[in-house]
Amino acid sequence: MTDLEEAAEIEAAPELIATHYLTSIDDVVEHLRAASQLGLGVRVRTYLEQEEDGDTLAERWELELLTASPVDEPVHEDAPAE
Numbered sequence: 741m742t743d744l745e746e747a748a749e750i751e752a753a754p755e756l757i758a759t760h761y762l763t764s765i766d767d768v769v770e771h772l773r774a775a776s777q778l779g780l781g782v783r784v785r786t787y788l789e790q791e792e793d794g795d796t797l798a799e800r801w802e803l804e805l806l807t808a809s810p811v812d813e814p815v816h817e818d819a820p821a822e
Contacts, residue, residue, distance in 0.1 A: 754781050754806035762801040771803050781806035 754785065762768050768784065775782045783804040788797040 754808035754810055757807060759806040760803045760805070762803060763798070767799070768801045768803060771805075775805055781809040781811075783810050 749775075760771060762771065772782060783806060784801045787800055787802065789800045790796075791798050
């Protein structure tokens with residue numbers, strides 16, 4: 741990869757708008773729908789967090805809103821819909 745190609749790739753990277761820390765899958769789905777309607781990209785990560793009682797773990801989600809999709813692969817129009 742040339743320096744020019746690398747610079748173009750860095751420029752094309754989507755910018756982070758906001759990060760949300762969510763505690764329920766319903767909230768994640770709501771945020772994903774809103775981002776889709778606005779044409780924004782998202783990156784979602786899940787992690788475990790220890791509850792206050794110290795004995796149990798709870799699943800949590802980190803959702804980043806981006807100016808564009810972080811996926812580099814183009815979507816093919818002939819691909820079957822899921």
